[in-house]
Amino acid sequence: xxxxxxxxxxxxxxxxxxxxxxxxxxxxxxxxxxxxxxxxxxxxxxxxxxxxxxxxxxxxxxxxxxxxxxxxxxxxxxxxxxxxxxxxxxxxxxxxxxxxxxxxxxxxxxxxxxxxxxxxxxxxxxxxxxxxxxxxxxxxxxxxxxxxxxxxxxxxxxxxxxxxxxxxxxxxxxxxxxxxxxxxxxxxxxxxxxxxxxxxxxxxxxxxxxxxxxxxxxxxxxxxx
Numbered sequence: 597x598x599x600x601x602x603x604x605x606x607x608x609x610x611x612x613x614x615x616x617x618x619x620x621x622x623x624x625x626x627x628x629x630x631x632x633x634x635x636x637x638x639x640x641x642x643x644x645x646x647x648x649x650x651x652x653x654x655x656x657x658x659x660x661x662x663x664x665x666x667x668x669x670x671x672x673x674x675x676x677x678x679x680x681x682x683x684x685x686x687x688x689x690x691x692x693x694x695x696x697x698x699x700x701x702x703x704x705x706x707x708x709x710x711x712x713x714x715x716x717x718x719x720x721x722x723x724x725x726x727x728x729x730x731x732x733x734x735x736x737x738x739x740x741x742x743x744x745x746x747x748x749x750x751x752x753x754x755x756x757x758x759x760x761x762x763x764x765x766x767x768x769x770x771x772x773x774x775x776x777x778x779x780x781x782x783x784x785x786x787x788x789x790x791x792x793x794x795x796x797x798x799x800x801x802x803x804x805x806x807x808x809x810x811x812x813x814x815x816x817x818x819x820x821x
Contacts, residue, residue: 601699602650602692603627607634610644615709615734615819616700618648618693620718622740624665627651630715633803637812643819646705648696652689652718668721669744676742676777686744690725697731711818713737715803716773720744723781726760727790728752735818737811738764740773740801743781753788762792763814765807767799 605627621629627649634647652666659671669685693712700710710733714722719741726736728749741764743749762785766778775796782794793814797804 601695602652604651604696605631605649607631607647607649608644609634609639609647610641613644613646614705615643615645615711616648616705617645617711617713617815618650618696618700619737620650620668620693620712620714620721621652621666622716622718623657623667623671624660626666630713633808636808637815639812639816639819645819646700648700650692650696653692655685668717671717674772676774681745683745683748686721686724689721690729693721693725694729694731697729697733701731707731708734711735711737711815713739714741715739716741716801723762723785724749726762727757727785732756733760735815736760736762737814738762739803739807740766740770740778741781742773742777743785746781746784750784750788753790758789759791761814761818762790763795763811764792765795765797765810767801767804768796769799770801772801 619630639645652668654664655667656662656664657667668689669682673679712722712726719738722736723738723743726733766775768775797807
């Protein structure tokens with residue numbers, strides 16, 4: 597392993613697990629943020645699913661006055677069109693996620709049985725790590741997010757990555773990451789023949805009951821439930 601594994605909250609739906617979901621929180625939150633979603637997904641006990649909710653490293657965030665908080669990378673401005681992206685921060689966090697994936701593989705979970713999920717910043721890392729990493733995963737859930745460092749990422753997407761199913765969703769009232777940024781990412785990835793299932797919801801920068809229900813259906817399909 598290239599670095600110490602991130603601290604994670606672990607929840608399993610059964611004693612014997614065949615699948616792993618690594619779920620990345622948003623800026624300033626923690627692994628606890630999406631803990632409550634596990635029972636709401638109403639997954640069956642077989643096959644068993646292990647959920648890992650890692651805590652992002654604490655780092656200064658420029659847009660928040662340099663205050664230190666949990667974040668997957670720095671945000672220098674809320675102006676998506678002109679801001680300088682934290683390329684090294686994105687790559688560092690993707691490396692942390694890849695270490696978690698490698699650890700799960702070492703525990704007997706095949707890469708094809710591992711799903712990456714993330715909300716906002718976490719979703720950006722899920723897209724980047726899932727579409728450019730060394731392993732071909734079972735799926736990606738990208739919620740209220742966008743594809744970061746696109747010029748760096750696109751050349752790394754292989755034909756095998758293009759087959760990974762992606763659930764990408766956004767709120768049409770999102771005042772943090774405007775939906776047009778998500779649509780731009782979706783269209784860019786679709787032009788690369790990436791396998792995206794797109795959803796929109798009447799919500800702000802959050803997760804809705806309707807979205808959770810759709811996620812449940814999609815996840816059960818990936819798990820063969």
